[in-house]
Amino acid sequence: TRTMLAELDERWQHYLQCLTEGEEMLKKLREKFKSKLLQQSEEFKKSVVELVNDFKTNGPFTSSTTPEEALSKIEAMKQRLAKLKEEEQELRRGLGIFRIDHxxxxxxxxxxKDIEALEGIWSMALEWNQTxxxxxxxxxxxxxxxxxxxxxFALxxxxxxxxxxxxxxxxxIIDSTKxxxxxxxxxxxxxTKLHNPDMRNRHWRSIKDESQKEFDESxxxxxxxxxxxxHFEENTQTIMEIxxxxxxxxxxxxxxxKIREQWETVAFEIVPFKDKGTGKSLSSLISLCQ
Structure with a gap:
């Protein structure tokens, strides 16, 4: 029994030693994890600066790029941004364990906000091109x-x-599209003037003669x-007048x-006029003229 008690005490001391060593190891791991998170935080900030500078430098902001190419670049930028936002959330959760505000x-x-606005602008440019x-x-x-x-007008x-x-x-790209x-x-x-439904062949002939341009409007x-x-704009005044x-x-x-149609339906009533032969009633004619 004494031997068992001695072994129990020895085991208890060993257990306490393991706890102490475990706490020390855990403390070191916590410090290591904390240090790693802080390092990742600095790297994250650098990545953000890099992406912001890339956006400011390369945009795309100019009409030298096609809308299709621009939207493709913006989509790639959005994916990089989404990845950074995920990293940011992971850092916030990790640093929160140590009560470090991030x-x-x-x-x-x-x-x-800028990427969203630029994407909308390029989408307008693409829509305009397609339309x-x-x-x-x-x-x-x-x-x-x-x-x-x-x-x-709306655009x-x-x-x-x-x-x-x-x-x-x-x-x-804004002013270029505008x-x-x-x-x-x-x-x-x-x-609108060219699209005037009242234009007849003689009017189109006049436009051709005045502008010295030959075409078949039909x-x-x-x-x-x-x-x-x-370049019909060169003959705007002539076209407007015609x-x-x-x-x-x-x-x-x-x-x-309209007058012809009205006259076609007018019925004249012919009646004897006193002793001078025949005459006609002017009531319908007077009514029509009024």
Whole structure:
């Protein structure tokens, strides 16, 4: 029994020694883990600075890049940003164990806002390119000029606001896209006049003679792109005058046609006129003229 008690005491001392050694080892591991987290925190900050600088340097911010390429680059940037945000959350959880505060990175928050805004701008540029390409190949007679003008006006309004909001950023793609949309919008009055349904063959002939441009307005090849390539804007004043004249002539023609239709349905009542033979009642004629 004494032997067992001696062994028990020895084992107890060994157990206490193991606890002490375990605590020391755990303490060292905690310090090592803490040190590693702090090191990762510094590396994380460097990665954030690197991504921010990459964005500021490479954007993409200029129209020298196609919208498709730009959106692809932005998507890659978003993936890098998402990875950093995951690392940030892991660091916050790890450092929280040691009650070390690791606030959310302001640089990441600002970068995320800028990337989101830039992606929206490039999406507008892509949408404009696709829409304009569709319009360019549409036969002129099938163009919906009012829809086109409304679309251009709405997009130009958005781009004007973006240009104001991000003026300090100097993102060239905003003003570049805005300029292209504005240039198109300025041509819409001309397109509307050309699209005048009151234009007859004689009016088109006048435009061809005055502008010295030969084309077939009824051809499938007479598209918006063809009009742009022929530089109809050089003859804007002439086209406006001819189109307005066509509209006025059509109004007169419609007025004459209306009178003709009314006269065709007028019934004249012929009655004897006193002792001088026959005459007619003027009541219907007077009513018509009124």
């Amino acid at each position: 606030p959310l990175s302001k640089d990441i928050q600002n970068l995320e 304009f390409d569709k319009w360019k190949t549409t036969t002129f007679g099938n163009l919906q000029t009012q829809v086109m003008e409304d679309y251009a 130009l309004k958005k781009l004007s606001k973006l240009s104001k909001d991000y003026r300090e950023k100097n993102w060239e 300029g292209r949309v504005d240039q198109f919008k300025r041509t819409m009055p001309l397109m 051809s499938d090849d007479f598209t918006l792109e063809a009009i742009i390539n022929m 189109s307005e004249a066509a509209q006025k002539e059509a109004q007169i023609e419609r007025g004459i046609e």
